[in-house]
Amino acid sequence: MYLHVLTASTFAQSRKYYASTLRASILFAILALVTSASLAAPILNGIATHSHVGKAPFYAGLYTESIDIDRETLLENKKNESIKMELKIRSNTVSKRRFKRLWREKIGINSDTSELEKHSKNLKKFESFLHIDLKRNDVFSLTLKNNHIDVTLNDVKLGRITDRHFYPLLLRSWLGPVPPSSKFRAALLQQRNIDDELFSAYHQIYPNDARKSEVANALVSLKQAKRASIVVKGPSLKQLQEKERKEKALQAKKVQAKRAYLSTLRGWTQQHLIYSKSAQAHKKEGVVNLQVTIARDGQVTNVKIQKKSEYGRLNNSAIKTVEQASPYPAVPKEIANARFTFTTPVVYSLSASN
Numbered sequence: 001m002y003l004h005v006l007t008a009s010t011f012a013q014s015r016k017y018y019a020s021t022l023r024a025s026i027l028f029a030i031l032a033l034v035t036s037a038s039l040a041a042p043i044l045n046g047i048a049t050h051s052h053v054g055k056a057p058f059y060a061g062l063y064t065e066s067i068d069i070d071r072e073t074l075l076e077n078k079k080n081e082s083i084k085m086e087l088k089i090r091s092n093t094v095s096k097r098r099f100k101r102l103w104r105e106k107i108g109i110n111s112d113t114s115e116l117e118k119h120s121k122n123l124k125k126f127e128s129f130l131h132i133d134l135k136r137n138d139v140f141s142l143t144l145k146n147n148h149i150d151v152t153l154n155d156v157k158l159g160r161i162t163d164r165h166f167y168p169l170l171l172r173s174w175l176g177p178v179p180p181s182s183k184f185r186a187a188l189l190q191q192r193n194i195d196d197e198l199f200s201a202y203h204q205i206y207p208n209d210a211r212k213s214e215v216a217n218a219l220v221s222l223k224q225a226k227r228a229s230i231v232v233k234g235p236s237l238k239q240l241q242e243k244e245r246k247e248k249a250l251q252a253k254k255v256q257a258k259r260a261y262l263s264t265l266r267g268w269t270q271q272h273l274i275y276s277k278s279a280q281a282h283k284k285e286g287v288v289n290l291q292v293t294i295a296r297d298g299q300v301t302n303v304k305i306q307k308k309s310e311y312g313r314l315n316n317s318a319i320k321t322v323e324q325a326s327p328y329p330a331v332p333k334e335i336a337n338a339r340f341t342f343t344t345p346v347v348y349s350l351s352a353s354n
Contacts, residue, residue, distance in 0.1 A: 041065070042082045047194055047202050048187035050087075050180050057094055059202050060174065061086040062188040071175050071189060075168050080147070085170065087140040088205040094134040100127055103173065110176030111169050122166040126151070129159040132218050137207050142170055154207040156215045257334035265292075265328055266344045272325035274317045275348055284311045286348050288318035293341040298327035306343060318346040 042063035050058050063084035064074065077083065104127065108116065116123070129151045134140065143150045149161040149170075179185040207215075235243070269292075286309030293302040303322045308315050331340045 042084050043067075043192065044194070044199075045069075045192055046188040046190035047198050048174075048180075048184040049198075050184060057089065057091040059088040059090060059205065060184070060188065061088065061202060062174070067191055069191075071185075074189075075171055075175060077144075077168070080164065082143070082145045083167065083171070084144070085142040085174065088202060089134050089136055089138040089140070090205070092136050096130055096133050099134060100130045103127070103130070103170075106173035106176075106178075106180070107169050109178045110172040115169060119163075119166050119169055122161055122163055123169075125159070125161055126166075126170075131222055132158075132215060135211065137205050137211070138215075139206060142167075154212045154215050156212065156219060158219065254334050257332050261329075261332055261335065261340075262342055265294075265342055268328055269322060269325050269344050269346060272321055273346065273348075274321045274324060276313065276317060279311070279313050279317070279348070280350060283350060284314060284348065285350055286311055286314050288315055288346045288348070289343060290318055290322060290346060291341065291343050292322055293339055294326075294328050294331070295339055296331045298330045300326035300328070301339065309348070314348050317348075321346055 042065050045062050045064045045067070048060045048062075050060055061084075063082075063086065065081040065083075066073075074083070104123075107123065132153060134153075139154055141150075141152045143152070144164060144167045147162070147164045149164065149167055151158045151160070174180070174188060175185055269290075287307075288305060288309050289307035291304050291306050292300060294300050300322060303319060305315060305318070309318075331337070
């Protein structure tokens with residue numbers, strides 16, 4: 001009986017021990033994974049201050065995976081480690097034009113002609129990302145990771161270059177033979193031996209949420225404008241000729257419709273002719289030229305005499321003729337104007353009235 005109890009107690013203790021050991025193993029494995037991931041991520045290696053004419057427009061930060069890495073090894077990057085170049089803006093503004101020129105000059109002076117020619121498309125693409133004016137506390141980053149280069153501003157992705165071999169051209173603008181200054185280059189290779197005051201000042205620079213939203217909205221607007229400005233491939237010669245033929249045919253149809261309609265209007269006017277018996281008795285004849293404007297439904301909106309006859313009674317009768325003729329036949333669809341104006345002679349002839 002005692003042996004049975006002892007065995008059960010020992011079993012319970014063993015079970016508790018193994019459970020505790022298992023939990024510890026799991027925690028250790030998780031910690032190892034987290035530690036491994038942390039080591040793989042680039043860490044701030046050095047901070048430099050970029051000065052120009054007595055001013056310091058930005059801080060530059062260089063992030064690397066390895067601590068004890070020299071300039072040549074970093075530029076070659078045979079292990080394809082992750083690297084990040086980061087700029088933190090200290091001046092009120094840095095125009096996109098100036099920022100683009102700064103990169104162009106530094107890349108050009110630190111790269112040979114063959115490299116520039118080889119990466120001409122990458123250079124053009126990179127410069128196309130630099131289309132937003134920078135402001136104080138902005139953070140601009142160039143991150144090499146997994147064989148591609150991400151260009152970001154305030155954590156907003158401006159674009160990506162899928163060629164890791166372009167990164168050394170960017171990196172040489174800081175670490176090449178002609179850096180912004182020798183002091184600048186040396187400061188970036190401090191192997192994380194960074195002055196505490198500089199380290200603190202560097203990490204105090206970051207954009208607020210409003211600025212992040214501003215950058216994101218600006219990027220959306222730029223993309224929309226770019227899509228709207230895309231030039232569609234022009235039509236072929238055959239298509240142009242066909243278009244011209246159709247336009248001529250349509251124009252001819254409009255001219256024909258206008259002529260036919262004008263003839264109808266003049267005939268309609270003459271059909272409603274007011275020629276008083278008194279004028280006929282006194283043998284008054286003549287022609288009154290009128291200018292008439294009608295709406296699309298044929299209603300007369302304006303009428304005036306262009307050329308009078310010698311008889312005032314005939315002139316007045318011509319005006320009344322048009323008023324009586326209203327509404328005229330509606331304006332045909334081939335004529336697009338909201339109103340149609342035409343001239344018509346109102347003929348007073350004794351022979352025609354008999």
